[in-house]
Amino acid sequence: MGSFGSFRPPGRRGRREAGREGAAGRSSDRVAELSARAETAQRTARIMGIVFYVWMTIGSALMLTIGVAKPLGFSSALFLVFYAVYAVILLHSATAGTESREIPPGIRTYSHPLLRLIVGAAGIWLGGMAIEWSGVHTGWPFGGYSYSWILGPHLFGVPITLGFAWIAVVGSSALIAGPVRPSLIGRSSKAVQIGAWTVLIDFVLDPAAASRGFWSWSGSGGFYGVPWSNFVSWFAVGALLSLLLPDRLPSRRTRLLGLRLYQFILLMFGLLALQDGIYGPAGIALAGMVLSEARFRYDTRRTFPGVSRSVRSL
Numbered sequence: 001m002g003s004f005g006s007f008r009p010p011g012r013r014g015r016r017e018a019g020r021e022g023a024a025g026r027s028s029d030r031v032a033e034l035s036a037r038a039e040t041a042q043r044t045a046r047i048m049g050i051v052f053y054v055w056m057t058i059g060s061a062l063m064l065t066i067g068v069a070k071p072l073g074f075s076s077a078l079f080l081v082f083y084a085v086y087a088v089i090l091l092h093s094a095t096a097g098t099e100s101r102e103i104p105p106g107i108r109t110y111s112h113p114l115l116r117l118i119v120g121a122a123g124i125w126l127g128g129m130a131i132e133w134s135g136v137h138t139g140w141p142f143g144g145y146s147y148s149w150i151l152g153p154h155l156f157g158v159p160i161t162l163g164f165a166w167i168a169v170v171g172s173s174a175l176i177a178g179p180v181r182p183s184l185i186g187r188s189s190k191a192v193q194i195g196a197w198t199v200l201i202d203f204v205l206d207p208a209a210a211s212r213g214f215w216s217w218s219g220s221g222g223f224y225g226v227p228w229s230n231f232v233s234w235f236a237v238g239a240l241l242s243l244l245l246p247d248r249l250p251s252r253r254t255r256l257l258g259l260r261l262y263q264f265i266l267l268m269f270g271l272l273a274l275q276d277g278i279y280g281p282a283g284i285a286l287a288g289m290v291l292s293e294a295r296f297r298y299d300t301r302r303t304f305p306g307v308s309r310s311v312r313s314l
Helices: 012-064 075-099 115-136 161-177 184-209 226-242 252-275 279-299
Strands: 146-147 213-216
Touching: 012 075, 012 115, 012 161, 012 252, 075 161, 075 252, 075 279, 115 161, 115 226, 161 184, 161 226, 161 252, 161 279, 184 226, 184 252, 184 279, 252 279
Parallel strands: none
Antiparallel strands: 146 213
């Protein structure tokens, strides 16, 4: 009885300490959960990277030597799908990693980052298909052109894989563009940068692919038969579609993987252009590989305003 009579409920100080201990425990569990998510995303990226690069290596070797046999005609279409899926997985790895690290001011986080990324990628697919439909049927904004059946079945005159191509090119360009500055001007500048990396790929991809019969242009002149309006439009469309992607704070490793993806695409189409005697795009491919490497190395040695020094060393 005496022991019950001496009982006293915990005071404010005790309740505060208990609350802090409970919050610390929940915070620790949350960090562990987010770290597990990030590890899962990185593991998935490794697996998809192997699938993509094996597919690309085999396809490139065939196109550069004996050609792609008719029974393997689906391979080019599937390549674009693998390219897009790998880029999205790398973007997810960057977004998932954001949650488990120190977040500088201005970087938005998301309660459902994967869902947000999928919605953004779907928006790019729809936007890309819509602008391609306009290009095929009206000539605006790229110029007059038409697609062959090499890239798979068509939807209103546009291969359905073209939406994946836009996801892939914009996504890989976004990966090498680095962190977003925490301001409206910074995000706009980032979109312009992504547009520039996107159009750099097109200066190599478009002439090489047209030379191989993936599509054909109705006019003449421009850059190896590709009208200049096409490159201006690629810059604008790439910049605008990139705004659909969530903010990212990619680690150095994720950016490096994105850089290699970007460089290998330039290398593949640069070699195809070189084999076809299209030396301008081949030279741009080499310059783009060097420029993107230099940009990556520069970004890893500096700190953006509002981004902590620890982020630079990730």
